Amino acid sequence: MSRRILVTNALPYANGQLHIGHVLEHIQTDIWVRFQQLRGRRCVSICGDDTHGTSIMIRARQEGIREEDLVAGMRQAHMADLAGFEVEYDNYGSTNSPETRQCCEEIWTALRRAGMVSEQEVTQLYDAQAGTFLADRFVKGTCPNPECHSPNQYGDSCDKCGRHYNATDLIDPVSTLSGSQPEIRTARHLFVNIEKLHAFLETWTQQGGHLQPEVANYLKGHFLGEPLHDWDVSRPAPYFGFEIPDSPGNFWYVWFDAPIGYMGSTKEWCQRRGEDFDAWWRSLETELHHFIGKDITYFHTLFWPAMLHVGGFSLPTKVHIHGFLTVNGEKMSKSKGTFIRASTYLEHLEPSYLRYYYASKLSSGVEDLDLNFDDFIGKVNSDLVGKVVNIASRTARFVEKTGLAAQLEDGRELFDKTAAAGEEIAAAYETGDYSRAMRLVMAAADEANQFVEHQAPWTLRQDPQKLQSVCTAGLNLFRQLAVYLAPVLPRLARQTGELLGDPIVSWQQSQTPLLGSAVKKFAHMMQRVDPKKVEAMIAASAEPAEAESPSAAASPDSDAPLKAEPLAETISFDEFSKVDLRVARVLAAEDVAGAQKLLKLRLSLGGQHERTVFAGIKGVYQPEELVGRLVICAANLAPRKMKFGLSEGMIVAAGGQGSGEIYLLAPDSGAKPGQRVH
């Protein structure tokens, strides 16, 4: 009996345009789906937009439109981008649909019935002016870390010093929505007591091959080794989402309904196609495969199976988790032009290039994948144009008039060999090891080129029958490759079908030669990648701000540090003079065992006045080189108790955060310990 498979791709968030990192996942999914369909399986692919949450609500407000309109517009843009990359879904839905709401209610009811919902008080910052609670990313303030005190930090953690804290700990918090000072308010939230399913999750994650081994290990070590925390699944109004039926004024948190959106989207498809929903989501006969990025592992491997289990739905057969995309070896960067939108790519380059490149580098593991443009150009040009398409290009013209021979005589052996390789290639696709599949196909392409070379059809004008025989073999070898590549390169498969008058619809077509068929006039199937277009794409992606402005070019110093850390708000002289900075001499400096960045300093402010200060400069300054030198110390800072002792001040230093650059300030010679800095 043929397998029945339901495949999902993570739902893109409706808050932004797709970029080439999103595209990686969609292509990975699309290749797998097309492969299954080519193999004759019943394989349905489901996606849609993830539409709820504070971000969407805020953005809609900013643009002065309804959330529904914002979300609808973004969905159209996402669908257009995906279509541009030849990514096809059987249904592209939205979490903001009646179908998703219905599924949410069903699972919620089951959670209630299982006694897995509890209420707890949650204290959060509240913006009275905007009338909403503030998610961490909507509040900014000064980092509460006394050693840091960086302004303009988000409510969850400081990107300067890396400390994590509660938004309520921020100094001088400001709502980014209204600019007003938020107040602290308490609200009742609903929690799912996932710990009750600990044993179930332990078994499900560790057995049955549902997860890649490294993912199973990760969960075991990080979450399953101790009781699972209750999961906060509600947000008080106003919130763009679904109101919880039995808890008026509370809405399901976006991550509650996001995966349920897979079901809602399936339901839409079922209604349109007259399919039975339960046959897809409550049937042991149906495989369920999720493709996601490693950033959302947690939601898909713990909460999601738990919700499905409680709701009586099918559990995922496998969660396929991939790594992140880097470009030219680094995180995508707006200033370097490597943060490339899907639509920008499509304006400059063919989707086939990226589909093939990604396929050639994807494995079944969770490793990150690097898109290196030199490599990209080389690989696409030599593999696809130089090798694969070239086989057709050098044989088709000779048989335009005669068509394919009635028998496969020459090349029979190689044809059989290539046909036999099909199973190995299929196995590689099946496990998600596309790079292996591509290697195998390219090896076959090399042999096909050798065959053509040795038969030298261009020397056979005097022997039309032999010429036709050789080219029939060459084109059949090419057709085999086109079948094997069809999941990755659907356009090439279509072109091949047209060339030979026989559409490629099944993997099985690689096993039998096509004979007696007419051959159309050969036209180029794929253009080489033009490096200039790659450059143009990168230039078009670079942030306009980074495009050189005349004044920036004239200045000897880059304005990058200032951009990285914008000026703080204006303060009065009185406020400035509250900070008492003093010249101090380093009496002693030592490593703090166990600390990653800390040195323990003993400072003298003159006479008997000494201070112990911890400074995050380990690895940048050696303790020996500090002893005796003068530094500037914030001397009236409240002492701070730290893991390694009490810190009685702070020494000031300049630096680009995160870059490891730290430069201690020093007074010019002549300054004496204890002197104040005015």
Next chain:
RNA sequence: GGGCUCGUAGCUCAGUGGUUAGAGCAGGGGACUCAUAAUCCCUUGGUCGUAGGUUCGACUCCUACCGAGCCUACCA
């Protein structure tokens, strides 16, 4: 600090116990000229991160360390 992944030729990567470690690209030499300066043949190039260990035998297993990335905690 804990965890995961990775470290093999200039580049991108195969290779998970067994003969002298492979491919593609790039480089060098030659051939062909059908083909999108594509192709074919030959060729240069690696102490498989380091150091130990297990084994008759290790790139492959174990331990430690070094380096890169990510996650997580703590801390700055």
